[in-house]
Amino acid sequence: MSSRLTRQDVVHVAKLARLALTDSEIDAFTADLAGILEHAQDVSSLDTTGVMATAHPLPLVNVLRADVVRPSVSRDEVLAMAPMAEADRFRVPRILGDA
Amino acid sequence: MSSHAVSLSVGHVDTAAAIASDVRAGTRSAVSVLEQHFSRIDAHEADIHAFNHLMRDEAMASAVAVDAAVASGRDPGVLAGVPIALKDNMCTQGIPTTCSSKILEGWCPPYNATVVDRLAAAGAVAIGKTNLDEFAMGSSTENSAFGPTKNPHDLAKVPGGSSGGSAAAVAAGFSPVSLGSDTGGSIRQPAALCGIVGVKPTYGLVSRYGLIAFASSLDQIGPFAHTVEDAALLLEAIAGHCDRDSTSIPQPAPSLVASARAGAIDGVAGLRVGIVNELSAEGISADVLARVEVAAQRLREAGATVGHVSVPSTIYGLSAYYLIAPAECSSNLSRYDGVRYGLRVNGEKGETIEDMMAASRSAGFGAEVKRRIMLGTYALSAGYFDAYYGQALKVRTLIINDFARAYQQFDVLLTPTSPTTAFAFGDRTADPMTMYINDVCTIPSNLSGEPALSVPCGVGDDGMPVGVQLLGPALSEATLFRAAAVIEKGNRS
Numbered sequence: 228m229s230s231r232l233t234r235q236d237v238v239h240v241a242k243l244a245r246l247a248l249t250d251s252e253i254d255a256f257t258a259d260l261a262g263i264l265e266h267a268q269d270v271s272s273l274d275t276t277g278v279m280a281t282a283h284p285l286p287l288v289n290v291l292r293a294d295v296v297r298p299s300v301s302r303d304e305v306l307a308m309a310p311m312a313e314a315d316r317f318r319v320p321r322i323l324g325d326a
Numbered sequence: 327m328s329s330h331a332v333s334l335s336v337g338h339v340d341t342a343a344a345i346a347s348d349v350r351a352g353t354r355s356a357v358s359v360l361e362q363h364f365s366r367i368d369a370h371e372a373d374i375h376a377f378n379h380l381m382r383d384e385a386m387a388s389a390v391a392v393d394a395a396v397a398s399g400r401d402p403g404v405l406a407g408v409p410i411a412l413k414d415n416m417c418t419q420g421i422p423t424t425c426s427s428k429i430l431e432g433w434c435p436p437y438n439a440t441v442v443d444r445l446a447a448a449g450a451v452a453i454g455k456t457n458l459d460e461f462a463m464g465s466s467t468e469n470s471a472f473g474p475t476k477n478p479h480d481l482a483k484v485p486g487g488s489s490g491g492s493a494a495a496v497a498a499g500f501s502p503v504s505l506g507s508d509t510g511g512s513i514r515q516p517a518a519l520c521g522i523v524g525v526k527p528t529y530g531l532v533s534r535y536g537l538i539a540f541a542s543s544l545d546q547i548g549p550f551a552h553t554v555e556d557a558a559l560l561l562e563a564i565a566g567h568c569d570r571d572s573t574s575i576p577q578p579a580p581s582l583v584a585s586a587r588a589g590a591i592d593g594v595a596g597l598r599v600g601i602v603n604e605l606s607a608e609g610i611s612a613d614v615l616a617r618v619e620v621a622a623q624r625l626r627e628a629g630a631t632v633g634h635v636s637v638p639s640t641i642y643g644l645s646a647y648y649l650i651a652p653a654e655c656s657s658n659l660s661r662y663d664g665v666r667y668g669l670r671v672n673g674e675k676g677e678t679i680e681d682m683m684a685a686s687r688s689a690g691f692g693a694e695v696k697r698r699i700m701l702g703t704y705a706l707s708a709g710y711f712d713a714y715y716g717q718a719l720k721v722r723t724l725i726i727n728d729f730a731r732a733y734q735q736f737d738v739l740l741t742p743t744s745p746t747t748a749f750a751f752g753d754r755t756a757d758p759m760t761m762y763i764n765d766v767c768t769i770p771s772n773l774s775g776e777p778a779l780s781v782p783c784g785v786g787d788d789g790m791p792v793g794v795q796l797l798g799p800a801l802s803e804a805t806l807f808r809a810a811a812v813i814e815k816g817n818r819s
Contacts, residue, residue: 270645
């Protein structure tokens with residue numbers, strides 16, 4: 228990739244990452260990420276024709292077990308740590324946009 | 327050693343092996359062992375800041391239970407009465423677990439990590455949760471939201487990271503052993519900088535259930551200890567299959583203590599040791615390289631043959647890691663959204679759930695965590711996925727293949743653990759790349775999933791500890807412990 232990371236890219240990525248960055252954070256990350264990605268050029272420009280990707284170091288297969296009911300963590304304990312709970316559920320602000 | 331330094335040396339160390347042996351035999355009580363360690367913590371923790379949270383009451387209850395077991399003729403286990411510190415990214419039921427992040431401040435997990443349960447079953451006494459770089463992202467503990475940990479050998483220097491609190495706790499004599507986690511060197515590098523033993527086991531050897539995820543294909547829990555034998559004892563106690571971790575290797579824990587002892591007594595006749603050219607050259611301090619040569623000489627004298635080997639693609643390890651780890655972290659840390667646990671901040675608009683999520687995450691995460699989430703999100707985003715993340719996964723294959731070739735000629739590989747000894751606070755915080763480069767020697771084994779350990783081997787020109795790293799193929803821990811015991815033995819003569 229030769230295109231240099233722009234401030235607009237950073238604003239877009241922050242939205243994808245659900246981060247509300249300040250103007251000075253956007254400036255700092257634009258410089259930081261461009262620097263790190265420049266270092267990553269040695270990887271992105273490497274000829275890897277015919278090389279398989281490794282997503283994981285172990286030769287994993289699906290791990291299955293019998294579907295037996297067993298105790299789980301208590302709902303009360305979990306909800307006790309929630310920022311807001313109501314009627315045995317997590318309570319959150321409005322989910323749909325402009326109503 | 328500076329004038330502030332807490333006095334340490336292997337000669338004075340009360341090892342986990344000695345404590346467990348005495349407690350099981352009834353010649354020392356677990357309570358007295360605990361009190362002795364807490365009095366050391368009370369004297370020096372204000373200088374070191376190894377802990378985010380001390381578990382005084384819970385630890386005393388555990389120690390009393392161990393003593394009661396001994397009194398009634400029951401064996402409390404192989405770690406009977408051994409105080410242990412836990413990195414604060416391992417879940418402890420009902421006890422604060424923060425990852426040194428404001429986003430989890432005050433959170434108490436509703437369950438224990440598998441390693442926490444296994445330690446309790448072995449009779450160990452958990453004494454507290456140790457400081458780390460926020461979410462284990464860093465190499466100095468300077469990224470902790472609760473302030474840095476100091477290196478017990480010189481309070482003006484970093485202890486390394488991210489498991490800096492766990493390394494400092496052992497180096498300062500607060501506990502004989504501790505647990506850390508290692509995603510790119512976060513056990514081995516602080517072990518080297520604090521002058522102790524640190525082990526990153528084979529990926530899948532130790533359960534990750536209850537270890538708060540950073541980069542799931544790289545994270546692995548492992549031990550810190552003053553001695554190779556103590557590290558082996560602790561790893562034996564926590565290793566082995568766990569059905570709550572789908573990446574757990576379906577095998578029982580290996581026998582490691584016997585290997586550590588055999589190395590010290592019988593040496594390593596016939597062992598083929600390869601010094602990795604690419605990790606013993608550019609960017610490594612001369613005084614650190616000199617200690618690698620000393621380690622090689624000790625192995626030769628104990629019967630090994632030592633040669634040089636090229637593992638060419640390791641030079642791409644750093645770049646590949648800083649694409650893969652942020653990519654996985656951006657996915658794993660999406661769970662911190664202010665909905666189910668942790669910090670919630672209502673946005674300025676205060677209206678929708680998306681405002682709340684962005685406001686909570688922005689207030690809760692520190693700069694390095696945000697930087698990596700941003701980098702990872704970018705590397706995974708449409709149009710860039712193949713060039714960055716996809717390419718990094720292929721480099722991972724190249725590294726695995728290069729190591730496999732090296733292990734056709736050599737049983738273990740030898741490198742420095744860290745390019746330099748411990749550095750001063752603030753030295754490497756201005757530019758992220760200068761901090762990331764600390765991990766150049768340790769990252770390749772996280773990418774390959776293979777085991778590696780750091781063992782102390784003298785000091786550098788500044789008098790600060792130097793660690794050397796031994797690498798081996800998957801599940802070769804017994805061989806690594808055997809060779810490490812030879813290097814360690816040389817420190818005592």
